Amino acid sequence: MSGDQLLLVGVAVLALAAAVGAFAIAARRSGVDWRKSLSDETRAADRSAGVELPPVPVSSDEPQPEPSVLPIGAADEPVQAAAAVAVQVETEQRLVEVSPEESGVTRRQFFNRALGVTFGTFSGLLGTSMLAFAWPRISGGFGSDVNAGPVGDLLAQAINADGSVTPVFVPEARAYVVPGPPQLSDEFAGKPVEAGGVMALWQKCVHLGCRVPWCSTSQGFECPCHGSKYNGIGEYNAGPAPRNLDRFAVELTDGGDLIIKTGTVVETPRAFQPSVSYPQGPSCIGGG
Ligand code: FES
Structure with a gap:
């Protein structure tokens, strides 16, 4: 390989590495958290399997819940005014147990059923083909x-x-x-x-x-x-x-x-001594 070709290959490798790096950085900046992409059904299935999921972090871009503030009473009520304290209500994220019926069909169930349907269809087609193959002998047509x-x-x-x-x-x-x-x-x-x-x-x-x-x-x-x-x-x-x-x-x-x-x-081999003479007149396709 000549020097020019090596240089071209090197440039191509560097460009590819740069493209992969840029893609990785862009993907990280997109801020997509895998925990957010989980569906409720997946979470329910994971919970039933005993898998503990970390809580979903709250993005700074998302609207934050407004802190609850206790109403402040009239100015002429000093006790209430002095005690007016803003209390921030902690939001608690709770995971609610959902029954299989409520959560619908899980991914595992879906694949199991798809596999069953595929196997059943294949078996049906195979059986039909075999029946069609044997049908002449059964029905009395050619082959019987x-x-x-x-x-x-x-x-x-x-x-x-x-x-x-x-x-x-x-x-x-x-x-x-x-x-x-x-x-x-x-x-x-x-x-x-x-x-x-x-x-x-x-x-x-x-x-x-x-x-x-x-x-x-x-x-x-x-x-x-x-x-x-x-x-x-x-x-x-x-x-x-x-x-x-x-x-x-x-x-x-x-x-x-x-x-x-x-x-x-x-099946029989070519006859050495034919039983019947041929031709007895002109051929229909010509030739000797
Ligand atoms: S098929 Fe009859 S001669 Fe070839």
């Missing part, structure tokens, strides 16, 4: 078992007269119901992904989560976000997706309804 209706009706809707497929979308389950192939690939072996000849595919792309629409011309699912493509039962075909479309476990009721268990997601 969804009844998609008779599996025969679903198959009739999904398979067109010309043999092409149009998946049935079940909004409550956020899933496409598609006809399953006669023979499933090995990656599905032993997993509850097919029931009554149908599968339930989650609409969410396994790359970054876009909703994947159906392409009727190619007979597959094609993601418009980054170009991932899947065949008619959601097996990986192309793009950045790391695996097949996820799907939900399914089962049939005794009455033949399809139950989509949206709380049970089944």
Whole structure:
């Protein structure tokens, strides 16, 4: 550090010290006595705690109580005139005991109550959040078992007269119901992904989560976000997706309804030997 810089720093330190000193002197001259700033409630609380407070000094600036003077009688009453003595009545400062009810809410009570209200609010919000998180499982929405209706009706809707497929979308389950192939690939072996000849595919792309629409011309699912493509039962075909479309476990009721268990997601790796051919026509998003 050069000499000029040291000099500047020294001047700045001196100026700061001078400012602090001036502030301290001004504060002392302001004559504010801390004892005067105490409220009646604080004094009462201190008294109840056994703290002795010194009396508040009377400032010379404040009006002094007028000394009481005994009335002087008539001039022709010598005894009274001779005895006329000014008696200064001592003013006595008395501290009066005040009950907690009279003194209102103390500072400690205020902070205790504020703490209780804050804790209660936080607990309420936490409980509400947890209830909202668990609500789908309680109410039967997404995250619970969804009844998609008779599996025969679903198959009739999904398979067109010309043999092409149009998946049935079940909004409550956020899933496409598609006809399953006669023979499933090995990656599905032993997993509850097919029931009554149908599968339930989650609409969410396994790359970054876009909703994947159906392409009727190619007979597959094609993601418009980054170009991932899947065949008619959601097996990986192309793009950045790391695996097949996820799907939900399914089962049939005794009455033949399809139950989509949206709380049970089944992940499978890319298929080495896809169960369904793809594409069967032009792609909806282009590309190879
Ligand atoms: S989100 Fe579907 S390919 Fe990226």
